[in-house]
Amino acid sequence: MVVHAPSRAAPRPVSAPVTSKRASALLAPALALTALLATALLATALLATACGPVVRPRADTTSPRSPLTPGTRVLLDAHNSYPERGQWTDRLPRALSTGTPLAIEQDLYWVPYGPGGRWQSVVAHDSDAAAGAPTLDAHFFEALRPLMEQALRENRREQWPLVT
Numbered sequence: 001m002v003v004h005a006p007s008r009a010a011p012r013p014v015s016a017p018v019t020s021k022r023a024s025a026l027l028a029p030a031l032a033l034t035a036l037l038a039t040a041l042l043a044t045a046l047l048a049t050a051c052g053p054v055v056r057p058r059a060d061t062t063s064p065r066s067p068l069t070p071g072t073r074v075l076l077d078a079h080n081s082y083p084e085r086g087q088w089t090d091r092l093p094r095a096l097s098t099g100t101p102l103a104i105e106q107d108l109y110w111v112p113y114g115p116g117g118r119w120q121s122v123v124a125h126d127s128d129a130a131a132g133a134p135t136l137d138a139h140f141f142e143a144l145r146p147l148m149e150q151a152l153r154e155n156r157r158e159q160w161p162l163v164t
Contacts, residue, residue, distance in 0.1 A: 077103040082123035082139060085132065092143050100147070100162040106140055109133070 078095030081104050095104055106123050109130040113120040123140065124133035144163060151162055 073101045075099055075102060077105070079105050080107070080125060082106055082125075083134065084125055085129050092139065096143065096147065100159070101164070102162065103164045104140075106136060108136060 076095065076098045078091070078098075081091045081095045083089040083091065092104070095102060107125050108121045109124050109127060110119055111122055111130050112118065113122060113135060121136040122130050122133040123136055124130040147162060151160065
């Protein structure tokens with residue numbers, strides 16, 4: 001094994017004396033990489049512990065499936081569920097009328113909005129449509145408010161989340 005010094009000097013065998021300053025310079029990148037990998041492994045282990053076991057679809061289709069298995073809870077994926085240039089204003093109400101649980105996609109743009117140009121999230125598919133698009137608050141959250149308030153009153157947590 002040969003250790004390369006940071007200078008253009010010829011490589012020296014490992015057994016040759018190396019000063020502590022030179023050794024530190026040689027080992028610093030390796031130690032930094034080791035620390036980074038150790039941190040990543042620790043974070044992965046902590047995340048796996050916090051999230052619990054991974055749920056995978058079962059090969060045996062006669063056994064009951066976990067409610068967390070893909071396809072067991074969501075009834076509909078409401079893609080582009082927002083108005084576009086003043087058209088299709090009924091997309092979100094139509095999606096909500098199918099029942100829950102429900103997946104709803106909202107494409108967002110961060111734009112100056114209203115008097116004073118306060119920055120807000122608006123729902124729009126393209127940047128050229130963002131200027132006249134409704135805000136995320138007005139379009140999405142206000143439409144979901146009655147559904148969420150009812151769910152909180154009924155407190156049937158086994159049915160949560162209602163919307164993803």
